[in-house]
Amino acid sequence: MATLTRPDQSASTPAKPDRPLRSRKYNRREAIAGYLFISPWLIGFLVFTLGAMAYSLYISFSYYNLAKNTTRPAGLDNYRGMIEDPKVALALKNTLFFAVMAVPLEIIFALLLAALLNRLTRGAGVFRTLYYLPKMTPSVATAAVFFLLLNGNTGAINKGLALIGIEGPQWLIDPSWVKPSIVLMTLWGVSGTMVIFLAALKNVPRELYEVASLDGAGPVRSFFTITVPMISSAIFFNVIVLTIAALQVFDQAFLLFWRDQNNASPESSLFYGVYLFQQAFRQFDFGFAAAMAWLLFVIIMIITAIQVRFGNRFVYYEGDR
Numbered sequence: 001m002a003t004l005t006r007p008d009q010s011a012s013t014p015a016k017p018d019r020p021l022r023s024r025k026y027n028r029r030e031a032i033a034g035y036l037f038i039s040p041w042l043i044g045f046l047v048f049t050l051g052a053m054a055y056s057l058y059i060s061f062s063y064y065n066l067a068k069n070t071t072r073p074a075g076l077d078n079y080r081g082m083i084e085d086p087k088v089a090l091a092l093k094n095t096l097f098f099a100v101m102a103v104p105l106e107i108i109f110a111l112l113l114a115a116l117l118n119r120l121t122r123g124a125g126v127f128r129t130l131y132y133l134p135k136m137t138p139s140v141a142t143a144a145v146f147f148l149l150l151n152g153n154t155g156a157i158n159k160g161l162a163l164i165g166i167e168g169p170q171w172l173i174d175p176s177w178v179k180p181s182i183v184l185m186t187l188w189g190v191s192g193t194m195v196i197f198l199a200a201l202k203n204v205p206r207e208l209y210e211v212a213s214l215d216g217a218g219p220v221r222s223f224f225t226i227t228v229p230m231i232s233s234a235i236f237f238n239v240i241v242l243t244i245a246a247l248q249v250f251d252q253a254f255l256l257f258w259r260d261q262n263n264a265s266p267e268s269s270l271f272y273g274v275y276l277f278q279q280a281f282r283q284f285d286f287g288f289a290a291a292m293a294w295l296l297f298v299i300i301m302i303i304t305a306i307q308v309r310f311g312n313r314f315v316y317y318e319g320d321r
Contacts, residue, residue, distance in 0.1 A: 060290035067284075078291035088292065091297075094179070094268060099246035102183045106242050107235065110190040114197035115227075128198070128300035135191040143255030146185045147172070150256075158310040172256065174267040181253045182269070193238050201227070211212060232315045240307055247300055248273055 035042075051234075062071040115297055117127060134142070149156050150171035158168030171181040180242045204227060212222045228235070250273035257269040272292070280289035 001147060011271075034316035056290040056293055059287050060294055062287050064285075064286040064288060064290075068287060071287075076080060079286045079295075081288055082291055082295060087270065087275055088272075091270050091272040094270055095247055095249065095272040096269065098179050098182065098249060099243055101179060102246050102249075103187050105183060105240060106187060106190050106193060107238060109187050110238070111197050113190070113194045114201055115223075117194070118201045119196055128195075130172050132191040133301040134188050137189075140255060142185065143252065145277045146181075146188070147256060147280055150184070175264070175266045178257070178266050178268040182249070183257065185252045185256070186249075188195060188245075188280050193242065196234055196238060197231065200231035204230045233267060233317055236311050236315045237310070244305065247296065247303070250274060250277065271308055 053141060061070060061074055061076070063074045063077075064071050089203050113131060117124060117131065152158060152168065152170035152173060154169070155171070157171070161168040169177045171177050193274040199279070208230070209222055212226055218227065249271050253269050253271045253274050254277065258274050276289050278291045279285045279292065
């Protein structure tokens with residue numbers, strides 16, 4: 001019995017090219033090109049970030065002599081020393097208190113500035129530039145300005161308060177006002193946070209406000225029921241970033257209180273980053289300083305994990321139900 005063969009099964013039909021193989025080769029070449037483009041960043045990260053972290057972890061378990069570039073095993077002595085050193089606990093307490101006070105104020109102030117800029121129609125670009133200029137000011141210049149502004153006797157802030165009948169405090173001397181003075185200096189540079197909030201506000205659909213106004217909602221209710229939920233992802237991001245920055249605060253406290261070794265600075269201005277700097281570059285105890293750095297890293301990771309775990313419940317992402 002004869003069998004019929006289909007034309008596409010004949011031996012004379014040429015084989016079709018392997019398109020998936022070509023696609024795989026093309027994707028591989030694309031991936032190689034991508035890795036080559038980001039290789040400078042990868043090398044920098046491996047050498048200057050990951051490599052430095054690994055080396056600091058190594059010297060945290062040793063006695064490191066910078067002058068002779070020698071190390072001796074120390075075991076857990078540096079970590080035991082942190083527990084026994086009362087200044088470590090004091091510096092950590094001051095830093096955590098500063099973070100709890102500074103982060104909410106920075107969020108509120110930056111969001112207020114962003115809301116004001118969002119309402120501008122004419123000259124908005126000029127005002128955005130002016131508001132962003134403090135972010136570009138060097139920390140040393142900012143500290144010099146605030147050192148004059150916060151002077152308890154001749155400072156402009158206390159003179160302004162005196163005009164309305166309020167006696168200003170000794171910002172840089174009174175331990176109760178040391179941290180608020182650093183918070184004021186920190187609020188000077190919230191323009192980076194403000195820009196993120198401004199971008200988020202621009203993405204809120206205007207139709208939502210129109211519908212809310214038709215239902216009788218006022219500006220305050222619209223802000224809390226529409227604006228805040230719609231920009232909650234930006235708020236969540238800024239809270240995490242500002243918390244990490246607050247736990248690493250150094251410039252403001254060091255430039256205002258600790259740059260002159262001859263002056264006696266109040267203990268309330270001793271932040272964790274300042275004490276770490278003193279141990280590393282004034283006492284030259286790099287092993288102890290490295291152990292302090294790793295303790296701070298663990299604390300930041302724990303706080304960030306808690307924020308992510310509980311903060312995601314209140315964040316709205318586009319595409320979510």
